[in-house]
Amino acid sequence: MKHRVLIMRCDEYRADAIAGIIKEGMEELGVKPFGKTLLKPNCVAAHPELFPHAFTRAEFLEGAILAMKAKGEAVTELGVAERSGITIPTRWCFKNAGYDEVIARNRVRATYLDEMKHVSVELKHKDRLRDFIFVPKPIAECDFLVNLPKFKAHPWTRLTLALKNYIGLQDDRHRLVDHNSFLEHKIVDLQEVVQSSFIAIDAISAGQKMMLTPTPFHMGAIIMGSNACAVDTVGCHIVHVKPQDLVHLRMAAERGFGPLDLSDIEVGGDFPLDEIQERCTEFQFCLERVDRYFGPDGNLACSVGAFPEDHSRDYCWGGCPGALQEAVHIFRVYYPDILQEMKKVRYVVGKVEAPLNLEDGERVLFAGDCTSWQGNLNGEKLAIAGSYRTRAEVDAHKTRSNDMILKIVGQLWECFKSRSSRHLHARGCPVSVAAHVNYLSALGGVKNPNFDPRNVLSVNWAYLQMRLHRFWNHLFG
Ligand code: SF4
Structure with a gap:
C-alpha cells in the first residue's frame, strides 16, 4: 500500500x-x-x-x-x-x-x-x-x-x-x-x-x-x-x-x-x-561552503582544509563550518554590518597545509579538533595539532555536560588568555554555534550577543530553573 x-x-x-x-x-x-x-x-x-x-x-x-x-x-x-x-x-x-x-x-x-x-x-x-x-x-x-x-x-x-x-x-x-x-x-x-x-x-x-x-x-x-x-x-x-x-x-x-x-x-x-x-520556485537555500560564502567584501575570510573521515574529506557539513555561518547570522541580527565592522579574522578549519598569508592585524581562529596547521605566524613557528577522535574513540557514555555557564566561562577564559596572541584554537567536535559567537566576538572585537541586556537575565533565570529541575529529575525521574 x-x-x-x-x-x-x-x-x-x-x-x-x-x-x-x-x-x-x-x-x-x-x-x-x-x-x-x-x-x-x-x-x-x-x-x-x-x-x-x-x-x-x-x-x-x-x-x-x-x-x-x-x-x-x-x-x-x-x-x-x-x-x-x-x-x-x-x-x-x-x-x-x-x-x-x-x-x-x-x-x-x-x-x-x-x-x-x-x-x-x-x-x-x-x-x-x-x-x-x-x-x-x-x-x-x-x-x-x-x-x-x-x-x-x-x-x-x-x-x-x-x-x-x-x-x-x-x-x-x-x-x-x-x-x-x-x-x-x-x-x-x-x-x-x-x-x-x-x-x-x-x-x-x-x-x-x-x-x-x-x-x-x-x-x-x-x-x-x-x-x-x-x-x-x-x-x-x-x-x-x-x-x-x-x-x-x-x-x-x-x-x-x-x-x-x-x-x-x-x-x-x-x-x-x-x-x-x-x-516555491524562488525558495532560497544556503548550502555553501564557508570559504565561498564569506567573500572579500567583509573582514572574515576562511581557509578550509581536508577532513578526517573518508566519506567527507572535502567538507564537514554537519559540524564547525555550518556553526560559523549560523553564528555570523546571529551577529547580523544585532549588527547587520558585522562583517564590515569587525576586525579582520581568518577562520581555519580542517587540515590546512597552505600558508595563511595573513593581512596586517588579521587574527586567526583555528576551529575544531580536526584542525591542524603549521607555519610562521608573527615571525614565529606555530604548529596547531589536530586531536580529532574517531567514532570508536568517542565513548558516548562518557561525554561532557556542555553546561551553558561552564562553556561560556571556559570560552571567555580562553579568549582572555589569548588576548595578546594572534591566534586561538577553539576545541570541540563540533565547536557549537554559541561557542563560535563567543570566539568571534573576542577576536573580531565586537559586542557579544550572549550578553545582550534584553536576554541575559531571562536566560540565566531559565538556566537556574533548568538546573534545579534537571537535578530533581535525575534523582527521582
Ligand atoms: S572538528 Fe569535527 S565537527 Fe569540526 S570540522 Fe572537524 S570533524 Fe567537523
Missing part, C-alpha cells in the same frame, strides 16, 4: 483553523493517538525579535493539541516535548515562542528534554553509528509521537523537516556526539528508537537559508502524513530538491524506513503539488 501525504492550504496562523485542518488530515489518514502521546515541535530557538521565524509557531502547536484532544479518546497523557538548541534552556525558548500560554490554556504537560533523564537504547541496524544511542526517557517510553516540524532550509543538511527534527530530542551531553560529518547518519539512527506516528509540518510561513535566523517565505500549507520519509520526500519536491540529495532521507529510505520515490506515495489534500511547487 502506498504511503499517503496530504498538502493542505492554510494561509494564516489561527489555532482553530489549524486544528480543523489537522483533524481532517488525521481522519483521512486514519490516525488515532493513544496512550502517552507527545508532541514534538521544532523550537530550536525562539524570540519575537531575534529568532522570529526559527520555530513551529505557538498557534500551530495549539492547533495540533486541539486536534489530538478531539481525536484522542485513547490518549492517557498529552505533552509537549522538545530540547532547544545547544546550551539554550528549553524553558526560555518555550516562553519566547508563546508555548507557555498554549500549554497552560490546554492543560497539557511541558516536557523540557534537557531536564530529563536520558536512557540508552540499543540499535541493531547493520549501518548504525553506535550500538547504543541516548534519548530522553519520556521519548523512549512514549506510545505515540506527534512530529511537528517547521519547514525550513538548513545550511548543514539542506532541509529540516520530519526526519531532521529528531536532532532536537537529545540533551547537550549527547547531542554533540557525532554532530559532525556523521550528522546525517545520526538522524537516521534516531529513527530506530522511535518513529513518528503522525507528522504535521508547519509550512504556513517556511524558513529560508538559515535554521536559527531564517528569512520567512509564505508557503501557505500544512503537510501531513504518518511516515517521515514519505513526508520529507514530498517536502523535497515542494521546494525542487531531489530527495536523493537530502542525504539523511536517502539513508533512511535505504534502511527501509519509508519511500524516496514520489511514485510510491499518494499525495492528496486540497493544495495540488504542482501548484505549491510553482509557489
Whole structure:
C-alpha cells in the first residue's frame, strides 16, 4: 500500500483553523493517538525579535493539541516535548515562542528534554553509528509521537523537516556526539528508537537559508502524513530538491524506513503539488561552503582544509563550518554590518597545509579538533595539532555536560588568555554555534550577543530553573 501525504492550504496562523485542518488530515489518514502521546515541535530557538521565524509557531502547536484532544479518546497523557538548541534552556525558548500560554490554556504537560533523564537504547541496524544511542526517557517510553516540524532550509543538511527534527530530542551531553560529518547518519539512527506516528509540518510561513535566523517565505500549507520519509520526500519536491540529495532521507529510505520515490506515495489534500511547487520556485537555500560564502567584501575570510573521515574529506557539513555561518547570522541580527565592522579574522578549519598569508592585524581562529596547521605566524613557528577522535574513540557514555555557564566561562577564559596572541584554537567536535559567537566576538572585537541586556537575565533565570529541575529529575525521574 502506498504511503499517503496530504498538502493542505492554510494561509494564516489561527489555532482553530489549524486544528480543523489537522483533524481532517488525521481522519483521512486514519490516525488515532493513544496512550502517552507527545508532541514534538521544532523550537530550536525562539524570540519575537531575534529568532522570529526559527520555530513551529505557538498557534500551530495549539492547533495540533486541539486536534489530538478531539481525536484522542485513547490518549492517557498529552505533552509537549522538545530540547532547544545547544546550551539554550528549553524553558526560555518555550516562553519566547508563546508555548507557555498554549500549554497552560490546554492543560497539557511541558516536557523540557534537557531536564530529563536520558536512557540508552540499543540499535541493531547493520549501518548504525553506535550500538547504543541516548534519548530522553519520556521519548523512549512514549506510545505515540506527534512530529511537528517547521519547514525550513538548513545550511548543514539542506532541509529540516520530519526526519531532521529528531536532532532536537537529545540533551547537550549527547547531542554533540557525532554532530559532525556523521550528522546525517545520526538522524537516521534516531529513527530506530522511535518513529513518528503522525507528522504535521508547519509550512504556513517556511524558513529560508538559515535554521536559527531564517528569512520567512509564505508557503501557505500544512503537510501531513504518518511516515517521515514519505513526508520529507514530498517536502523535497515542494521546494525542487531531489530527495536523493537530502542525504539523511536517502539513508533512511535505504534502511527501509519509508519511500524516496514520489511514485510510491499518494499525495492528496486540497493544495495540488504542482501548484505549491510553482509557489516555491524562488525558495532560497544556503548550502555553501564557508570559504565561498564569506567573500572579500567583509573582514572574515576562511581557509578550509581536508577532513578526517573518508566519506567527507572535502567538507564537514554537519559540524564547525555550518556553526560559523549560523553564528555570523546571529551577529547580523544585532549588527547587520558585522562583517564590515569587525576586525579582520581568518577562520581555519580542517587540515590546512597552505600558508595563511595573513593581512596586517588579521587574527586567526583555528576551529575544531580536526584542525591542524603549521607555519610562521608573527615571525614565529606555530604548529596547531589536530586531536580529532574517531567514532570508536568517542565513548558516548562518557561525554561532557556542555553546561551553558561552564562553556561560556571556559570560552571567555580562553579568549582572555589569548588576548595578546594572534591566534586561538577553539576545541570541540563540533565547536557549537554559541561557542563560535563567543570566539568571534573576542577576536573580531565586537559586542557579544550572549550578553545582550534584553536576554541575559531571562536566560540565566531559565538556566537556574533548568538546573534545579534537571537535578530533581535525575534523582527521582
Ligand atoms: S572538528 Fe569540526 S570540522 Fe572537524 S570533524 Fe569535527 S565537527 Fe567537523
